[in-house]
Amino acid sequence: MARKKCITNFEIAQTMLKDMAGDVAIDLVKICERKRKGVTDEEIAKKMDLKVTEVRTILNMLHFRGIACYNKEKNKKTGWYNYTWEIKQKRITELLIEKYLEKIAKLEEKKGLEENYVFFNCKNKCENHPFEIAAEYQFKCPECGESMNPLDNKKRLKEVEKRISLLKQDLEELRNNY
Ligand SMILES: [Zn+2]
Structure with missing residues (x-):
């Protein structure tokens, strides 16, 4: 069976994500799509060769549109919170259909x-x-x-x-x- 194409391959998805969160938003979504589980902003920053603050800005813009969402988990060793991010493909689909x-x-x-x-x-x-x-x-x-x-x-x-x-x-x- 042919593999389903990534949602980011739809022509309009690229312009939409770019308009929403800038030129590299599409790459960020692609990285998150490849990961099944949530991914931290540090991981994304490393993969994209960007600063963590830059990645957070993009994530926040996508979060605002309901595309990115996060999970907060307490790290038992450090007591700090870890944020892992996920991309809601369903939400992208909805917006794309519109x-x-x-x-x-x-x-x-x-x-x-x-x-x-x-x-x-x-x-x-x-x-x-x-x-x-x-x-x-x-x-x-x-x-x-x-x-x-x-x-x-x-x-x-x-x-x-x-x-x-x-x-x-x-x-x-x-x-x-x-
Ligand atoms: Zn004329």
Whole structure:
């Protein structure tokens, strides 16, 4: 049986984690994913070659979004508390599904626009204008004065459709396996 891919391999997961907790958040999540049990911030810092304080900052940001959670245990020898961290994959999945739905909705809207409106542009490609606006300018570009012609939107429509179907595939995979 094929191995289930890591949640961090989903396209949108990378941008989401980066937006939440910075460039290296994705590496941190990967490290925690590989460990079955909790992992201490010191261990993570060593693996990532970062300062423990930097790792804590990232963990706290992920904790804020419900992605990272910790266990506190008293070390019987030292009397100090040990914190071990875990990544909640279920929570990442939830947030990702939201993101995918949002993206798909936006693209569907774009698709609707492409289908229902003809856009006009000049040969210098200054700015696209819908028919009504282009007609107001008498099909002369307001920026450069060249005449504006209808754009062929078949190619763009195809691209949007392809994006949507790829996102839907990812979404299905997420819903069925995670
Ligand atoms: Zn122009």
